[in-house]
Amino acid sequence: MSALPWVWWYGFRRHTAYPIGSLAEALTNTAFGFMRAYVLIALWHERPALGGYDATDAVTFCFLTQALIGPLQIFGGMELTERIRSGDVAIDLHRPVGLQGWWLADDLGRAAGSLALRGGPPLLAGALAFPFRWPGPAGTAAFAAAVLLGALVGFGLRYVVALGTFWLHDDRGLNAVTLVMSLFLSGMILPLVVLPGRLGALARALPWAAQIQVPADVFLGRRTGADLPAALAFQAAWAAALLAAGWLLTRAVRRRLVIHGG
C-alpha cells in the first residue's frame, strides 16, 4: 500500500492536535466575518442587486471566506520552505515517494483538519446572526467537490512558491508578494462580483478565483445546470496546470540541489 494515505492521515492528526489553538483562530475568523459582513451590508443597502448578489448572498459569501481562510491557507506558506532552508529537504528527496505527492498528501491532510476545526464556527455564527443562504443536498455535494478542487489549486500555487526558495534561499519575500495576489484576487477582501469591468473579468479568470469565489458561488447556488460542470472544470484546469508546473519545477530542483551542495 502506498505511503500517501498515511502521510495524509498524519497531516490531519498534526493539524488537529491543538484544537484550542484552532478554535481561537476560528474566533478571530468569526470576528472578521462580522466586521466585513457589516461593511458589505452597508454597501448592499445602497446597491441592492450589485453583481447579481443580494445582501443575503453577500453576507453568506463573507462568512464563507472566513471559514475557508484556514483550510485553503489563503495567507500562504508551507512547511516545506523551512525544510529547504535548513537542508532537511534532502531527506524528503531521498524518500521512495515523489516530493510533490508527499507534500500534496500532507497538505490535504492539513486542509481537512483545518476544515474540521475552523470551518464550522464562522458559518454557524454568521447563520445565527444574519439572514443566511444554505445550499441543498446537491449543492452541498457540489460545494465539497469545489472546495477539494480549490484546495488542489491552493496547494499548486503554494508549492510553486515554496520551490522558489531553492533559488532565492528565502521564501518570505516571494510569499509576501503572492499574499497580496491571493488576498485580493481570491475574493477575500471583496467578493469578485464587486470588482468593476475588466478588472473583475480578469480576477475571475485567474487561479485565485478557483480558491474562494468559485466554491462560494457553488455554495450560493449561483452555478447550477451546465454552469456547474463549467465551474468545476475551470478549477480542475487550473489545478492541473499548477500541479504540472510544480512537477516540472520539482525536476529542475533535483538538479539545482546538487549544485547547491545539498
Add this chain to the structure above:
Amino acid sequence: MAEAAAGTAGSAAAGAVPRRSPGPLGAYALLAWTWTRAAARYPASMVLLALATGAVGALDAAAIGLLFTRAPRIAGFEVAEVLFLYGTSALSFAVSDILLGTTERLGQHVRLGTLDAMLVRPVSPLVQVAAEEFTPRRFGKLVPAVGVLALALPRLDVPWTPGRAAMVALMVVSGAAIFGGIWVLTGAVQFVLVDSHGATKSLTYGGAFLTQYPMTMFARDFVRAVTFVVPLAFVNWQPALYVLDRPDPLGLPGAARFASPAVAAAVCAAAAAAWRAGLRHYRSTGS
C-alpha cells in the same frame, strides 16, 4: 542560516548591552538596529517584504476605493471621509505595530523557553520581546497610511481650524498609544493562556480593520462594545467626529471626542499592570 546570522547578531547585541548599559529606549534601539542588520543579510527578501507589507496595507484602502466606485455614499459617509478614517487608523496601527507588534509572540517564547533566556539578560523582557526580529519591512505599512492620509485630508469638506489640525495629530498619537496598549495587553494574556494568540488577533488586527470604517456601518451594540469594553472607538472615530463635525450615533456627550488621550493613558496603564502581573506569575515550562 537565517537563524545563524540572527543568532550571532543577537548575542553580539546581548554582549554589548551590559557594557554600555543604556536605558530601555537605548536598549530597544540597539536591539532593533541589530535585527535590522540581520534582516539586511537577505536584501532581496527585505525589499520584497517591505513592498508587499505596504501593498497588503494598501489593499484595504483599495477595497474602500472600490466600494465607493459602486455607491457615492455608504452609511452616510463619502469616500474622502472613510479614507481619512483609514489613514488615521492605519498610521496609528503601523506605528504601534513597528514598535510593539512582536509582543504577540509571547506565547511562542513561553512555549519554546526562549523567554527564560530573556529573563536573565539585564534588559527589560518587554523591550526584548518587542524588539525581537525587528524588521524594516514593517515600515512598509507606513507608506499607504501616510499616502492615503495626504490624499484624503485636502479633500475633506471641513473648514480647517488650528483645533482640527491639532486633533488630527493628537488622534494619530493617541491611536498609536491605544493600539500599543492593546498589543502589550493581549501579549500579557499569553502569560496565562499560551494558546490565546489566535483569538486576540481579533482585537489587534481586527481593531485595525474595524477603525478603518465609520461606526455608522456597524450594529449599535457592536459600537457600544468597541466604545466601552475595548475602547477602539477612541482610536480615531470619536476624534474624527470632531474633525468632520458629525453627530455621534450613540449620542455620547461632546467631551468624548476629546477623551482619546485620557483613554490611551488608561489603556497603557492597564497594559503595564497586566504585563507586570503576568511576568510576576510566570513559571517556566522547565524546558
